[in-house]
Amino acid sequence: MTRYRILWAAVLTVGAWARGRAAEEVEPGYRAVLEQLKTLSEKVDAQEKKLEAQDQTIQDQNRKLKEQDNLLSVYKPGGGKIAAGPAGDVLARLQKVEQQSADALKAATRKKPGDLNMAVGASLNTSFRSFDGPNSKAERPAGQDFNMRGAELVFSADVDTFFKTYMVLNGAADAASNDEAVPTVEEAAIYTTSLSHVSVKGGRFFVPFGRLSAFHDDALPFVTRPRVLDTYVGGESAGDGVQVQALIPIKHFFLVTGGIFNKVGAEFPLLHPLDGTDATNSRRNGAELTYALKMLTSFDIGDTHTFELGASTIQVPDQAMRRNLTNIEFTYKWHPTGSPLREKLVWGTELLRNEVHNTFLRDFNVDTDGDGAPDTVATRQNRRWNTGYGGYSYVEYFLSRHWSLGASADLFQPTDPTSSRANTRHTYDQTYSLFTTYKFTEFSLIRFQGSRHEYHDGHSANEFFLQWMVFWGAHTHNFDMR
Amino acid sequence: MRRFIWIALATLLLTPNSRFLYAEEGKKLKVVTTMPDFADMAREIGGNHVEVESLTKGIEDIHGVPVRPSIVAKLAQADVLIELGLGAEHAWVPALVETSNNQKIQQDHKGIGDIIVSDGVLPREVPQDLSRKEGEQHPQGNPHLNVDPSKGKAMATNIANGLSANAPQYAKDFEANLAKYLEKIAAKEKEWQAAAEKLKGIKCVSYHRDMIYLVEYLGMTTIGEIEPKPGVPPSSSHTAQLIEDMKAQGVKIVIREPQYSEKLPNDIAQKTGAKVAKVAVMVGGHPEAKTWIETVDANIQALLEAAGVK
Ligand SMILES: [Zn+2]
Numbered sequence: 030m031t032r033y034r035i036l037w038a039a040v041l042t043v044g045a046w047a048r049g050r051a052a053e054e055v056e057p058g059y060r061a062v063l064e065q066l067k068t069l070s071e072k073v074d075a076q077e078k079k080l081e082a083q084d085q086t087i088q089d090q091n092r093k094l095k096e097q098d099n100l101l102s103v104y105k106p107g108g109g110k111i112a113a114g115p116a117g118d119v120l121a122r123l124q125k126v127e128q129q130s131a132d133a134l135k136a137a138t139r140k141k142p143g144d145l146n147m148a149v150g151a152s153l154n155t156s157f158r159s160f161d162g163p164n165s166k167a168e169r170p171a172g173q174d175f176n177m178r179g180a181e182l183v184f185s186a187d188v189d190t191f192f193k194t195y196m197v198l199n200g201a202a203d204a205a206s207n208d209e210a211v212p213t214v215e216e217a218a219i220y221t222t223s224l225s226h227v228s229v230k231g232g233r234f235f236v237p238f239g240r241l242s243a244f245h246d247d248a249l250p251f252v253t254r255p256r257v258l259d260t261y262v263g264g265e266s267a268g269d270g271v272q273v274q275a276l277i278p279i280k281h282f283f284l285v286t287g288g289i290f291n292k293v294g295a296e297f298p299l300l301h302p303l304d305g306t307d308a309t310n311s312r313r314n315g316a317e318l319t320y321a322l323k324m325l326t327s328f329d330i331g332d333t334h335t336f337e338l339g340a341s342t343i344q345v346p347d348q349a350m351r352r353n354l355t356n357i358e359f360t361y362k363w364h365p366t367g368s369p370l371r372e373k374l375v376w377g378t379e380l381l382r383n384e385v386h387n388t389f390l391r392d393f394n395v396d397t398d399g400d401g402a403p404d405t406v407a408t409r410q411n412r413r414w415n416t417g418y419g420g421y422s423y424v425e426y427f428l429s430r431h432w433s434l435g436a437s438a439d440l441f442q443p444t445d446p447t448s449s450r451a452n453t454r455h456t457y458d459q460t461y462s463l464f465t466t467y468k469f470t471e472f473s474l475i476r477f478q479g480s481r482h483e484y485h486d487g488h489s490a491n492e493f494f495l496q497w498m499v500f501w502g503a504h505t506h507n508f509d510m511r
Numbered sequence: 512m513r514r515f516i517w518i519a520l521a522t523l524l525l526t527p528n529s530r531f532l533y534a535e536e537g538k539k540l541k542v543v544t545t546m547p548d549f550a551d552m553a554r555e556i557g558g559n560h561v562e563v564e565s566l567t568k569g570i571e572d573i574h575g576v577p578v579r580p581s582i583v584a585k586l587a588q589a590d591v592l593i594e595l596g597l598g599a600e601h602a603w604v605p606a607l608v609e610t611s612n613n614q615k616i617q618q619d620h621k622g623i624g625d626i627i628v629s630d631g632v633l634p635r636e637v638p639q640d641l642s643r644k645e646g647e648q649h650p651q652g653n654p655h656l657n658v659d660p661s662k663g664k665a666m667a668t669n670i671a672n673g674l675s676a677n678a679p680q681y682a683k684d685f686e687a688n689l690a691k692y693l694e695k696i697a698a699k700e701k702e703w704q705a706a707a708e709k710l711k712g713i714k715c716v717s718y719h720r721d722m723i724y725l726v727e728y729l730g731m732t733t734i735g736e737i738e739p740k741p742g743v744p745p746s747s748s749h750t751a752q753l754i755e756d757m758k759a760q761g762v763k764i765v766i767r768e769p770q771y772s773e774k775l776p777n778d779i780a781q782k783t784g785a786k787v788a789k790v791a792v793m794v795g796g797h798p799e800a801k802t803w804i805e806t807v808d809a810n811i812q813a814l815l816e817a818a819g820v821k
Contacts, residue, residue: 127631282580282581327580328581373577431744
């Protein structure tokens with residue numbers, strides 16, 4: 030096209046020069062040629078426009094093709110970057126906007142370093158109880174009793190890349206001090222998050238022993254902890270110490286947890302009874318520490334049946350403080366997948382053997398002057414083995430997400446770790462209960478429980494509970510608390 | 512004894528940890544997913560480089576899957592965990608992942624193997640108030656975006672990106688498989704949009720608030736749920752109100768998700784003259800639909816049938 034342009038320019042220049050020289054001298058023939066050239070050039074121009082239009086069409090087509098290409102490449106893997114499409118690429122732009130908004134939402138809701146670097150959860154556990162047994166069998170006033178069983182605060186946080194931590198403060202009404210509820214540190218522990226296969230935990234926490242012993246009160250399926258656990262483990266089952274938990278790296282679930290603690294159970298002495306009672310001046314040797322070990326495995330049958338089998342032990346090797354508590358646990362769970370009602374059944378059983386070897390001082394009379402009649406009181410060191418067997422079994426059937434019904438039996442031979450009381454091997458303390466729970470949501474419930482107690486000394490009692498609990502704030506679904 | 516304990520501890524702690532390394536050449540990537548939807552996509556994209564298992568069958572309530580110890584063992588062996596995110600699985604996955612002690616799949620992307628399919632997707636209904644007055648189950652916005660036909664591309668892309676990060680040696684294959692899969696979805700989307708034309712403007716209710724993305728895609732509207740709030744059980748007063756609203760607004764469809772009881776949706780449909788449509792919230796909800804694409808197909812078919820516009 031440029032060729033024609035140069036030609037036309039040349040012709041015009043020549044023409045202008047010729048006209049300028051002597052227009053009147055130009056012959057009519059030359060004028061005709063000029064005219065012809067002019068029309069020719071006009072034709073060329075039109076042709077040129079046509080070609081340009083065609084060019085434009087081709088370019089448009091190309092751009093459209095490219096747009097299609099871009100549409101496909103919007104979701105190009107590798108970096109998740111969205112290819113910037115041309116202006117017409119609405120879809121790509123929409124997706125970009127959505128991505129940016131999602132990022133903005135994340136940024137807006139992200140915690141800043143100055144924000145509270147922890148999660149806080151709380152729960153409240155209260156009950157009304159009616160107990161018709163003798164006062165000596167009730168830990169709180171017998172008869173009618175409102176009880177603030179627990180006001181619990183749970184703090185948890187990621188410490189850094191390597192550790193997580195949590196703390197459980199709990200205050201419960203203490204009948205011995207006018208129902209005052211002084212918060213105590215129930216658990217406070219640090220554990221590793223960066224080791225594979227194993228997790229190491231240190232601080233104060235529930236010892237690896239049995240199943241329900243490691244449940245907080247508010248996570249139990251019934252109002253009161255089975256009395257066998259309270260008695261054999263010794264009230265609180267938290268201890269100060271360290272534990273290592275390992276998930277054996279095989280296809281099958283096999284969890285092993287071992288720990289060493291100062292002591293386990295509030296009712297067990299912290300120190301050797303004959304080493305003295307002054308904690309700061311006493312020496313504790315390795316044999317006087319408490320060792321705990323737990324193994325847990327599980328089997329599934331189809332999707333609906335799960336069996337869990339476990340065994341655990343608590344040991345104090347020292348002869349004078351000797352303690353040997355062992356447990357076998359068996360849990361069966363039925364959870365039909367796709368049950369529209371979300372029915373579920375849990376049958377939990379633990380069997381325990383408790384052996385305590387108590388050293389205690391016993392007074393006896395001595396005849397010092399040899400007159401045949403005792404005249405002085407002396408003290409002698411005595412030892413006694415107390416061995417007992419016990420266990421509990423409960424079944425809870427969840428009719429729906431909201432309603433559940435259950436029954437439990439709990440019996441044990443009393444073994445008192447701190448006294449010289451006679452071994453009551455052939456008599457059992459027994460409790461039989463029925464309970465039903467209504468969960469409004471995951472965060473609130475009411476529970477009714479009726480229990481019948483038969484004591485080894487021949488007493489008996491009926492007990493009724495109405496319990497209500499709420500949970501709020503951050504909450505975690507602990508693997509152990511199902 | 513004491514020495515033994517220390518040696519055992521030291522050995523455990525110092526054992527070189529091969530599980531931090533990328534999957535080796537020729538070794539299949541072990542993929543575990545919380546929903547069958549992601550398992551299907553991971554198979555499409557991963558091809559024969561992956562070994563995929565879904566922890567659910569698709570007929571569970573994703574907010575309350577029974578916690579089984581065997582899942583811990585599966586997670587402990589996994590290279591990759593693919594989850595929906597937005598808190599949908601908070602009742603069961605976090606505790607299991609923690610117990611598995613598998614550093615690769617630690618959640619919130621702390622482990623390279625944690626793939627969250629809702630990444631980069633803007634969730635709807637993000638609550639302004641963190642109080643649980645609004646129900647207990649959608650604290651980070653509505654997470655049920657896997658039923659949205661238009662979100663397939665984003666989910667598949669997140670999965671492809673995640674797999675590539677975990678097995679860079681196969682990234683080329685993943686990319687190629689993704690491209691093929693996206694084409695498949697794109698072809699299907701034309702059909703789905705045609706169906707949407709027929710369903711436009713039709714009103715419905717569902718059991719749980721898990722249908723908003725699908726309903727919006729189809730141009731339908733949802734006027735309420737049988738659950739008063741997500742995770743809060745139906746009450747007779749709420750049901751009565753819902754029936755009244757449905758009659759007043761001419762609601763034609765009651766969506767019944769397979770994980771909920773049929774009874775109440777049927778009752779409500781009968782009282783209002785609406786039709787019940789079974790719509791799956793996960794692959795597996797329709798027994799015959801094995802893939803995510805087939806499930807979207809089956810869901811739309813069910814709605815077309817219930818609307819009588821097929
Ligand atoms: Zn939901």
